[in-house]
Amino acid sequence: MTAVPHSPPAAIQLRGVGKRFTGSDGEAVGVAPTDLDVAAGEIHGIIGFSGAGKSTLLRLVNLLERPDSGEVIVHGENLTRMSPPQLRAARQRIGMIFQHFNLLHNRTVADNVAFPLRIAGASPERIRERVQACLSFVGLSDKAEAWPSQLSGGQKQRVAIARALAPEPHLLLADEPTSALDPRTTLSLLEVLDDVNRRLGVTILLVSHEMAVIRRLCHRVSVMEAGEVIERVELANGQVPPDSRLAQWLTEFGGASPTPAQAAGALEKESASV
């Protein structure tokens, strides 16, 4: 485990946040009380096998899952202590994208991107301006009047990213954003996410079970198993510290290709997964 210096302000602070469910077979699943710190400007990955609690942990950050215990603090605001209207206002500053995109099918691409702004009561001029800017950012300006059903999976996820960016959030939550996409599309989408972080300064918390995605994009990683964060790893240029559990998983399940360039290559070829 690597100690990480904390100079920038924390974007996310989870303090003892946990959530237990009873699974269909009566087994307890969910997330054990966990601390998590994500610095502003960072891309933080959460990796683990299916059922490890990664998505639950992510969904605890914007309280789509209500924690049984603990506190969720996003950019200094304690979400767990907010009233429903306050929480809704806070959520408007947190973008989220999903594995299955979750676009509104009966609305055009432009109307999908406008959606969070309409909810927030933005002016028509601001909506028009943001829709144009965000669609151009994801390279889909020419699809503004298309229906989602006319787009490919990669394009749908780009629309979802544009929609998440429309209200200018400081934080983007990404729940398995590339898991429904083929490796080549995944690669181009990771570039978009990298741009979101680099050019717009948006902090990203990303859940994935794809090792190559994590290695290509993330600055730091939390490794989860059975509802607990068992390891926190810093990735310097995609290099996984050799003594970490993550490195062990990599050799076991994902092949050993420690540089980002090779990781990208591996992604194209086999889409390495844990």
Place this chain on the structure above:
Amino acid sequence: MFDLSIFDGVIELLPEIGKATGETLLMMAICLTAAVLIGGSLGIAVFLTSRGQALARYRRFNLLANAVINVVRSFPFIILLVAVSPFSRHIVGTSIGPLAASVPLSLAAIFYFARLIEQTLRDVPRGVIEAAEAMGASPLQIVFHVLLVEARSGLILAFTVLTVSFLSYSAVAGVVGGGGIGDLAIRYGYYRFETDIMVATIVLLVVMVQSIQFLGQWLARRLDKR
């Protein structure tokens, strides 16, 4: 040429048929309006308070509303018609005629449509509703910006089913003097064995049902962009 004299009875009764059609349309207008406004709101409320939805914490309301919907829908319509007739008299001042028949019709339509709406809304993917929640949408915004938009073709089809069902229910209302096309069929066709009138009214009802169904499906298809 065909012998058109068999339709003499029908031609003679054309003014009656016109009046009956007007009465049927009046009953339909009243009960469909009540169903859409009251039943629609009830259906949305039941959906929102069901497990896993935005207002799931109002579980008691959900249980109660579900029970009431089931009870009213259990009544055979003809029994409901008779059972609420004192209530109809209280509201519209009489227990016969299309206005009086509109009371039990509305009652049945409200709870029928509530159930249809609740079930139609279940077709909206949970993930889409969740995405709206994650963007900070309020329950009311989710209703108007997500549920009613994403389910719109299903809602049109639900309304089509409602309309067709209550066209035939309104004919049953004829039994208690409700008026309308069904009343005509019963009075002339059934009690007086005037088969031509019976056939004419049935043809009229078939044409109405076909048109409603065609229009509903056409509109639903046009609005569906999924």
